[in-house]
Amino acid sequence: MITIALSKGRQLEDFISFLRQQKLSQWYTSLESISRELLIETEDTRFLLVKGEDVPVYVEEGVADLGITGSDVLYEQSREINNLMDLPFGYCHFALAAKSEKEAYPIVATKYVKYTQDYFDSIRQPVKIIPLKGSVELAATIDMADAIMDIVQTGTTLRENGLEEQVCLDNINARLIANKHAFFSKNAEIQAIINQLKERG
Numbered sequence: 750m751i752t753i754a755l756s757k758g759r760q761l762e763d764f765i766s767f768l769r770q771q772k773l774s775q776w777y778t779s780l781e782s783i784s785r786e787l788l789i790e791t792e793d794t795r796f797l798l799v800k801g802e803d804v805p806v807y808v809e810e811g812v813a814d815l816g817i818t819g820s821d822v823l824y825e826q827s828r829e830i831n832n833l834m835d836l837p838f839g840y841c842h843f844a845l846a847a848k849s850e851k852e853a854y855p856i857v858a859t860k861y862v863k864y865t866q867d868y869f870d871s872i873r874q875p876v877k878i879i880p881l882k883g884s885v886e887l888a889a890t891i892d893m894a895d896a897i898m899d900i901v902q903t904g905t906t907l908r909e910n911g912l913e914e915q916v917c918l919d920n921i922n923a924r925l926i927a928n929k930h931a932f933f934s935k936n937a938e939i940q941a942i943i944n945q946l947k948e949r950g
């Protein structure tokens with residue numbers, strides 16, 4: 750039995766579409782039918798449905814053998830886990846966004862404190878970071894911050910909150926991670942899953 754921790758948010762929809770595309774029906778049929786359950790069991794796989802940023806925690810603790818979460822989440826956390834492969838979904842990118850009239854960004858609100866600090870260090874500019882958990886766009890809309898550092902996919906959230914992308918930064922995608930111990934003790938099962946998840950030409 751392999752246990753896989755998954756992001757229960759937007760990425761889950763992308764994961765299900767990917768499973769459909771790969772014709773992995775034994776997984777997508779169970780995941781498609783969930784409403785509010787957080788533990789899903791199939792014949793040989795158990796899924797834990799958790800917040801994206803908690804996926805690495807379940808994997809590091811060894812409660813999950815594998816996990817799927819965004820590269821944005823992994824960047825923010827230093828975890829003792831194995832990074833196994835990039836997955837072809839969950840595409841978006843980091844961006845610094847602000848109202849069009851803003852010329853400097855001394856105060857930045859974000860869920861991504863490490864990424865933001867590293868970016869401002871890399872351009873040698875001081876920054877005050879206001880850490881938030883969500884609805885980050887609001888901070889710039891109501892001028893609590895000069896800019897936000899967030900992830901952008903369609904750009905709709907920025908547009909609908911009167912913000913514009915000022916600097917387009919790193920691409921983000923989903924990643925498969927493994928518990929270090931399980932990677933050895935359950936290697937054959939994990940390799941079989943990696944093969945199933947590899948895109949078929």
Ligand SMILES: Nc1ncnc2c1ncn2[C@@H]1O[C@H](COP(=O)(O)OP(=O)(O)OP(=O)(O)O)[C@@H](O)[C@H]1O
Binds near residue numbers: 801802821922
């Ligand atoms: N708009 C988006 N477009 C593409 N990928 C996204 C988007 N928002 C989030 N993601 C990806 O999905 C991952 C999980 O984010 P999301 O906020 O959907 O999940 P969650 O925290 O598990 O769910 P929720 O907040 O709904 O409980 C993010 O780390 C990111 O990699």
Ligand SMILES: O=P(O)(O)OC[C@H]1O[C@H](OP(=O)(O)OP(=O)(O)O)[C@H](O)[C@@H]1O
Binds near residue numbers: 884900903904
């Ligand atoms: O470019 P778009 O397609 O509009 O997507 C970007 C939005 O998606 C994410 O938010 P999420 O839905 O996870 O909400 P939250 O961060 O406010 O929790 C991100 O933080 C942006 O707000």
